[in-house]
Amino acid sequence: MSESGSQSQPDDALVDLLVKQATEGLSPSEQRALDAMDSASATQALREFERAAAAIALAAAPVDGAVPAALRARIEKDAQGFFASRGAAAAPTGVPRGINPREAVGRPSPAAGAAARPGGAGLAWFAAAACLLLALFAWFRSPTPPAAQVAEVSAPSPVAPIVTAPSAPAAQAPLTPPTPAEERAAMLARPDTIKVVLGATKDPAAAGVTGDAVWDPVAQKGFLHFVGLAANDPSVRQYQIWIFDGARDKRYPVDGGVFDVPANATEAVIPVRADLPIRQAKGFAVTVEKPGGVVVSGLKHVLVLGTAG
Amino acid sequence: MSSSVLQRIANGDSAAVRECIDEYGALIWSLARRLTRTPSDAEDATQEIFLDIWRSAARFDAAQGSVKVFIAMIARRRLIDRLRRSTNEPPMDPVDVLDTVAWSDPGTASEVSVEAEQASRALQHLRPEQRQVLELGLLHGLSQSEIAARLGLPLGTVKSFMRRGLIAVREYMNIDASGVSAGV
Numbered sequence: 001m002s003e004s005g006s007q008s009q010p011d012d013a014l015v016d017l018l019v020k021q022a023t024e025g026l027s028p029s030e031q032r033a034l035d036a037m038d039s040a041s042a043t044q045a046l047r048e049f050e051r052a053a054a055a056i057a058l059a060a061a062p063v064d065g066a067v068p069a070a071l072r073a074r075i076e077k078d079a080q081g082f083f084a085s086r087g088a089a090a091a092p093t094g095v096p097r098g099i100n101p102r103e104a105v106g107r108p109s110p111a112a113g114a115a116a117r118p119g120g121a122g123l124a125w126f127a128a129a130a131c132l133l134l135a136l137f138a139w140f141r142s143p144t145p146p147a148a149q150v151a152e153v154s155a156p157s158p159v160a161p162i163v164t165a166p167s168a169p170a171a172q173a174p175l176t177p178p179t180p181a182e183e184r185a186a187m188l189a190r191p192d193t194i195k196v197v198l199g200a201t202k203d204p205a206a207a208g209v210t211g212d213a214v215w216d217p218v219a220q221k222g223f224l225h226f227v228g229l230a231a232n233d234p235s236v237r238q239y240q241i242w243i244f245d246g247a248r249d250k251r252y253p254v255d256g257g258v259f260d261v262p263a264n265a266t267e268a269v270i271p272v273r274a275d276l277p278i279r280q281a282k283g284f285a286v287t288v289e290k291p292g293g294v295v296v297s298g299l300k301h302v303l304v305l306g307t308a309g
Numbered sequence: 310m311s312s313s314v315l316q317r318i319a320n321g322d323s324a325a326v327r328e329c330i331d332e333y334g335a336l337i338w339s340l341a342r343r344l345t346r347t348p349s350d351a352e353d354a355t356q357e358i359f360l361d362i363w364r365s366a367a368r369f370d371a372a373q374g375s376v377k378v379f380i381a382m383i384a385r386r387r388l389i390d391r392l393r394r395s396t397n398e399p400p401m402d403p404v405d406v407l408d409t410v411a412w413s414d415p416g417t418a419s420e421v422s423v424e425a426e427q428a429s430r431a432l433q434h435l436r437p438e439q440r441q442v443l444e445l446g447l448l449h450g451l452s453q454s455e456i457a458a459r460l461g462l463p464l465g466t467v468k469s470f471m472r473r474g475l476i477a478v479r480e481y482m483n484i485d486a487s488g489v490s491a492g493v
Contacts, residue, residue: 019472024452025393051374051424052478054381056447057340058425059432065342067334071352075334075359079326082363252394276353295390 014042022049028298085221085271180269184223187214194281198224198306205230205288206303213284213306215243215272222272224284226304231263232288239286239303240293241272246280253285254278258293283307315376319367329362333380340381344388344450354391358384377422392450424482431481435474438462442470 017034020026026034034042067075178186187193194215200206208228215222224241232238241256248254256272272284288301314332317325337358338351345351361383369379432440438460445451445459453471457464 015472016468019468019475020453022475023389023446023471024450025389027393048479049475050382050385051378052428052475052482053447054378054385055422055424055428055482056432056443056474056478057385058336058377058381058422059428060444060448063335063339065335065338067330067338067355068352071338071355072330072334074352075330075356076326078356078360079323079363082360083321083323083326249394276357295386296393 011037013037015045018042018046018049021046022053031298081221082273085273180223180271183271184214184225184269187216187223190216192217194222194308196284196306196308198226198284198286198304200304201302203301203303205301209304211304211306213272215278215281215284215308217278217281220274220278222281224268224270224272224286226261226268226270227266229261229268229286229303231261231265234260234291236291237288238291238293240289240297241270242285242287242297242299243272243274243278243281244283244285244307245276245278246282248276248279252296253283253299255293255295256284258289281308315362315366315369315379318363319369326363330359333362333377336377337380337384340384340388343448344385344392350391354388357391358387361387374424375422378424388450427481428478431478432474435477439470439474442467443474446471 014034014037017026017030017037020030021034188195194213194217196213196215198209198211198213200209209226209230210228211224211226213222213224229239238258238260240258242253243256244250244253254274254276256274257270259268259270261268283306285299285305286303287297287299288303289297314325314329318329334355337355341351341354341358342348345354362380365379365383369376373379432443435443441460442456442462445456446453451459453467454464456462457467460467462470
């Protein structure tokens, strides 16, 4: 294929980074370098490299052995939970309309990702993120969490559920799936539920935001509740939930899904699901990410954060 | 059937979920076992990959490629992410079994996707050492640095082989290379 017709050709360094991302992934410093030099053509090129790599894997990797029955059962159970959660999130009763968790792929669509690249977003964000990371690391090392940005919640939660209608009697429950707000209210009543107040960071976009998180360690699901979280344009950026698991590497919180807040919403109840089993839910955070979310957050743009005791 | 499975999944069709597992489960399971550290990791990775598929189903565009490649891309993204999180241990597949890797025959591989067949054809035009770099990187999960150390090659050579190999495959897949051919 001719190379002479290129109008906008990424340089060698960029191509090297794209190839590495498609084949083995990038280190945080390499990811920052890619973000800094990213261009419109690069995201499409990355997709092409990923596609080529996938085709090579298909051409070479022998497909041997079916999925074990027990694993298949877990996959099907995951699917049931996923679609039930999605259906519940879309249910209008008792929940502000339009506040639906979006299905996050491991990475965003290339075009959308390109649109959301922060580019020269400024040193202020970076400095704030660095401070936040230091705070997070200190929190994981410390027996008690820092008090400035996070606070433990003692039951019952001071944040009233936004559901105004009483929950349906149990006998009627099968007729209408519970809304996220109803599920959250029920979860709050259970004694083993982990409850966390989410504190706003110093990020200007977080000004005035209050919220809390509830997490059921048995069911491995939970909900975030916000008041005052600004509406987002899903084509430009999305909110992404992160769960800090005390049993995992603190640098890599578990993805809890992406979500949007519409312009007319004042409160939001967002179902949280985790890709991985959460053994010790130590904290929750919400970041602003490019559309579709990210696999590993640089925690550059954290809006709210909270830790459990 | 394949072309509509993801759309049906996006619409919440539980039967399509089972069909997807039937059709692509073995593929994902094979990829996961090859690029994870332990059997337990492979199971966790497979669960994560299927969740990614459920979430991404609505974004599948048949004009951009086959369902199989779409799913393989999702699987590889997740597996690469997991590999990057734990780099101190080798994947389950020892690299010594490299000789057992058999590239599919593009002339007879009726079960592989069109893209995989194109990839096979492209790979046959590469030098053996280039193919070896691709095998180590894409099939065994070794980093470029690890490949360089294992093969006794300069890192720059490994980067060049990987880059040229991917570009060659991409061109066989009729992807417009106008965006990233500089310096290749």
